[in-house]
Amino acid sequence: MSASSDSDHHESVQDSSISSLPGSARSSRPEGQYTVGIIGGGQLARMMHQAAISLGVHTRLLATSPDESAAQVMRDVTIGSHLDHDAVLDFAKGCDVVTFDHEHVPTEYLREMEEAGVAVRPGSEALVHAQDKAVMRARAAADGAPCPLWQVCDTPADLIAFGDAHGWPVIAKTSRGGYDGKGVWKVEGPEEVDEPFEAMGGLADGQQPIEILAEEFVDFTRELSAIVVRSPSGQGVAYPVSETVQRDGICVETTTPAPGMSDERQAEIQQMAMGIAGRLGVVGVLAVELMERADGSVVINELAMRPHNTGHWSIHGARTSQFANHIRAVLDLPLGDPSVTAPVVVMENVLGGSEMDLTGALQHCFARDRSLHVELYGKQVRPGRKVGHVTCLGTDVEDVQRRARHAAGYLMGDRNV
Ligand SMILES: Nc1ncnc2c1ncn2[C@@H]1O[C@H](COP(=O)(O)OP(=O)(O)OP(=O)(O)O)[C@@H](O)[C@H]1O
Ligand SMILES: [Mg+2]
Structure with a gap:
């Protein structure tokens, strides 16, 4: 399912459109160039910035330290805490749109930004469902969405x-x-x-x-992720459903499309995710984390409303990445094609291990596999920390997984992969 209309839910989005915003930010940069403010300086902000560059969109960052992944590569950086009321509200004043690298900005600050006329995307009414799992469960139950x-x-x-x-x-x-x-x-x-x-x-x-x-406790056979993107005008696109593997609570691998899933089942799950995005009035990426039982039924684990680790494969494996579509969505531009560019796309996270010299390790990885894609986040290597990811494309699930696992393993310092 791609580019499906979501006009039924159009009215539920309360953001004002960008063109109607008073332009305090506009005077500080070339005319016609929008400023997208990103709160949180992690790798998601870094990859959003990368996507914004291609669109000539100016990005401004609120990060807690200049060493953070996105702060290292962006020019317009404010150092401050997302928990500091004045820092957040002042930051928002200079932006046409505010979006997020994480969901930890207090909901009250989101509401205040909205009251001050800032286009907060996703808005507080939607984002609270990704911030608070109790609110999300209550809403999902009321809407009849499947939950444990x-x-x-x-x-x-x-x-x-x-x-x-x-x-x-x-x-x-x-x-x-x-x-x-x-x-x-x-x-x-x-x-x-x-x-x-x-x-x-x-x-x-x-x-x-x-x-x-x-x-x-859901005795799931596998975990899945359904990523959709929705714009303020109600356009939506759905990425193919991914199978995801979590280890110690951290995503380590995704395979897209989820192996063995019928087209009908995939479409049902995509529609469920699109329905949630429409009902909640989400703007930008919505990731629905799911647990699949042996009988093929699914229950919702949690929601995220920002580019998501389980969508990193889309940078190289989809016609339009989740980051590009998130930036398009928050600016209410038409969304791009989410379909895969190969029959199988595998993303493997690179977690900090014994290898400290990631650039040196690339020598081996690239020499071995010319079609390998690597994203490194510029982060100091620490055990278990997400420091990058690799993506492999191909036709055979086992072959593509093996290549991706080898590269990620090598970058983590495992020389027996
Ligand atoms: N009800 C459940 N039954 C079985 N396993 C569960 C259940 N809820 C969560 N899990 C497992 O715990 C993992 C982490 O849960 P959850 O996604 O809620 O945490 P999180 O720390 O917010 O993660 P994230 O990094 O995705 O934000 C899930 O991916 C799943 O493997
Ligand atoms: Mg989770």
Whole structure:
């Protein structure tokens, strides 16, 4: 499914259009060049910037340190915290549109930016569903979207009651502040229920209340990701569904399209994701993380409203990357073709390992595979940290996975791959 219309949901988007914005930012750069403000300086901002360059779009960054991945390569950088009210509001004043590298800007600040007339994309009404897993579960349940059994737990006793009622193990999650598996616990039995409650303080940002959510443990056979992009005028595009592999809560590999999935099933999942984007009024990328059961049914794990790790394959494996489409969407430009450029596209994350000299390791990887694509994020190598990704294209799933795994393994320092 590509370029499907979503006009039913058109009215639900509350952003003002760019052309109607007062142009405080416009005087500071060439006429006709828009300024897209990105809050958060990680690799997603870096790759959004890369896509914006081709469109002549000026990007401005709010990063917490000049060493952050995107701050290293962008010219217009403000150093400040996304949790600092004045820093965020001042930053937004200079932008035509504000978008995000992560979902940790307090929801209240998003609302204030909107009240000040800034085009916040995605807007607060939508983004809160990616910020707060309890809000997302309640909304998904109300909309009839498939979810595991869940419940907000105020006390460890509530978590025990949930496990006793629905069976152990259970998954406990913080409603806010989690990422890369931090803030998610597999709780095997009543003796382990205290840990999430003790750890939640560490993820609190002091601005928003955090709750503990209990979820039924889904014995999934694989995880999937459905990425769609939606513009303020209601145009939507859906990328092919990817199979994703998480290790210790971190995405390590995606294969696109998801092997063995029928076209009909893929279209159903894409439509489900597009329906969520329309109902919530999402602008930009929406990633719907899914868990697939043995019978082929799926349940929603969580939502992300920004370019997503499971969509990195699209830089080289799709006709229009998720980053290019995100920038187009936030500027309300027509969206590009999301279809794959090869029958099989595999993305492998490069996590920090024993190899410190990533540029040196490229010597081997590129010499071995001339069609390999590598993105490195300029980040200091630290164990387990996402420092880059590789993408391989081809026709045979096993062959493409083997090539991608070899390159990523080598870049991580594994010489036995
Ligand atoms: N109800 C569940 N049953 C079984 N496994 C689950 C469940 N919920 C989450 N998981 C597992 O935990 C992983 C991390 O969960 P989740 O995506 O909610 O956390 P996160 O830290 O916010 O991750 P992200 O880095 O994607 O933001 C999932 O990818 C999945 O493997
Ligand atoms: Mg996740």
